[in-house]
Amino acid sequence: MPESLRFDRFELKPSERILLVDGTPAALGSRAFDLLLCLVNHHDRVLTKSEVLEHVWPGQVVEENNLSVHVSTLRKVLGASAIATVSGRGYRFTLPLRPTDTQSPEPAPTGPTEHPTIAVLPLGVLSDDSRVAYFAQGLVEDVTALLARVPGFIVIAHASTGSFRDQQTPIRDVARELGVRFLVQGSVRPKADSLRISLQLVEAASARILWSAQFDSQPGETGDAQETIARGIISELEPELTRAEIAHIRRQRPDNLNAWAHYHEAVGALAARGWSAEGITTARNELKRSTSRDPNFGLGHSQYALLTILEANIGMVPNTPDLRADVIASANAAIKLDDGSSEVLGYAGCALCDLGDFERGIATLQRALELNPSNAQAHVAMGAALALNGKLDEGIERLRYGMKISPRDRRLGFWGWLLGCFLLRQDRVEEALAQVRQSSRVDPRFHLSYVLQAACLDRLGSQQDALAALRTARERRKELTIDEIALTHGRRIGGRLGVLWERAG
Structure with missing residues (x-):
């Protein structure tokens, strides 16, 4: 792909994700930019609406009015006649392209790109049974669709990979x-x-196997088994894919990092350091860098909003008016930039709920789940919002469901602590203790899990064990105070643990 594409008074720079208008960057959201790039790349023909939706929202169920909104946005920037609507067929880009001043060689496909790309190849079928072949084909389609919802990656459509079926083409x-x-x-x-499903994740440049796993379908299972296996594959594949991309980023020079690279560094910080002060602060800083590189990066804004208010709500930074204004601005920017992304809406909706704006936050989370019913984070956030609004039973069940559909999620330590807090509110003390102990095993660096363990053990009369758990919490976070405990677990627990505080020092 050329480094830049010129038409009329505009210059489109795909690698930098910038549209220049008379040399000045235009304010375009990430979806609008993807739509423009799609139309320009196929300027020689009419693109059907289904083709555009597949390019811009791969693997997602998106209403056509979302497409219309982004087309309207582009027309406001480019001029009403720049994108023609061909009745009954689709859209076509009408502005003639001008040759660039210099021709740049096409970059190697496996080199650094704005979005890392991945393809799911047709599975080899080691059977003459047509039912096995149909199962394999459906599984590839399901995995491709679920993988397309992983933020930060472009997934090649299943139609493009089908040509490699039964071919012995080198990787x-x-x-x-x-x-x-x-x-x-x-x-x-x-x-x-x-049926035994064997899978590998391969790095194309080196042909190196980064991950491999096997999955079995149980006898008598049909369509439900296919969906369950697809979800299980994604739950294992996503962390490995993200880890591989972080390793790729770190092999680059730091001054070459783009918005997506900083985003993946933020994800890596939480994966490596857990929900510790260091992990959250590092992730927030990387997300800030990502939106500085690309102010129209909706996912960066939404995650930044959520981590910022979470950091304040668990007592790591002061919850000031300026901080809250920053969170509101970032959440609003994210929603405005990318209201067709379930991930963006999930993070932004959670941030709004954590700010106390439950009406708007819950509505945003509902929209996120309409776009992607498999969004585990949005289910967990919805569960917490319901529980905080007095619907404890419904909220706990929603939390459990979100955790169930993403069994290897890097956020399970935090989510488990949250679930334990609501279980303790219902006086399900032993259940809460079991849950939060599991949370500590998932993320042993997260200090609040040990605080909740101390509260549960205190409630059960195990004072010495409660004292040990409180000591561990103070080791994990040296700055921990009774005021923080009261903020995160309530004044009653703060008062009870205050009695043990001096002995735990």
């Missing part, structure tokens, strides 16, 4: 033809009364 050649950095490949074969 590097497949990657070059598809223009991807990562590939998922594997096979399906009968095994006794079940």
Whole structure:
């Protein structure tokens, strides 16, 4: 792809994700930019609405009015005649492209790109049974659709990878033809009364296997098994894919990092350091850098908003009017920039709820779940919002569901602590203790899990064990105070643990 595309008084720079109008950057959201790039790249023909939706919202169920809104946005910037609506067919970009002053060689597909790309190849079917072949095809489609919802990655459509079925094409050649950095490949074969699915994540440039796993379907299961297995695959594949991308980023020079690279560094900080003060602060700083690089990066704004108010709500930074204004501005910017992304709306909606604006926050979370019913974070946030509004039973069940559908999520330590807090509110003390102990095993650096353990053990009369848990909490966070405990767990627990405070020092 050329470094820049020129038309009329505009210059489009794909690698930098910038549209210049008479040399000045235009304010375009990430979806509007993707739509423009899609139309310009296919300027020689009419694109159907379904083609545009597949390019701009791959694997997502999106209403056509979202497309109309972004087309309208582009027309306001480019002029009403720049994008023609062809009745009954779709859209076409009408402005003639001008040649660039210099021709730049096309970059290698596996080199640094704004968005890392991945393709799920057709699975090898080691059986003559047509039902196994149908199962394998459906599984690839489901995994592709779920993978397309992982923030920060572009997934090649299933229609483009189908041509590699039953071909012995070398990995590097497949990657070059598809223009991807990562590939998922594997096979399906009968095994006794079940099917064995074997998968690998491969780095295209080196042909190195980064992850491999096997999954079995149970006898008698049909469509539900296919969906369950697809979710299980994603729950294991997503962390490995993110880890591989972070490693790729860190092999680059720091001054080359783009908005998506900083976003992945933020994710990596939480994965490596947990929900500690260091982890959250580092992640927030990386997200701030990402939106500085690209002010129209909705996902960066939404995650920054959520981490900022969470950091204040758990007592790590002062909850000042300026901080709250910053959170509101970031959440509003995210929603305005990318209201068709379930991930963006999930984070922004949670941030609004954490600010106390439950009416708008819950409405935003509902929209996130309409776009993607598999958004675990949005389910957890909705559960917390319901519980905080007096619907404890419903909220706890929603929290459990969100955690269930993402069993290897990097946020399970925090989510488990949150669930434990609501269980304790219902006086389900032993259940809360079991849950928060599991939370500590997932993320042993998160100090609030040990505070909640201390509260549960105190309630059960195990004073010495409560004292040990409180000591661990203070070791995890040296700055921990009784006021922080009262803020995060309530004054009653703060008062009870205050009695043990001096002995735990």
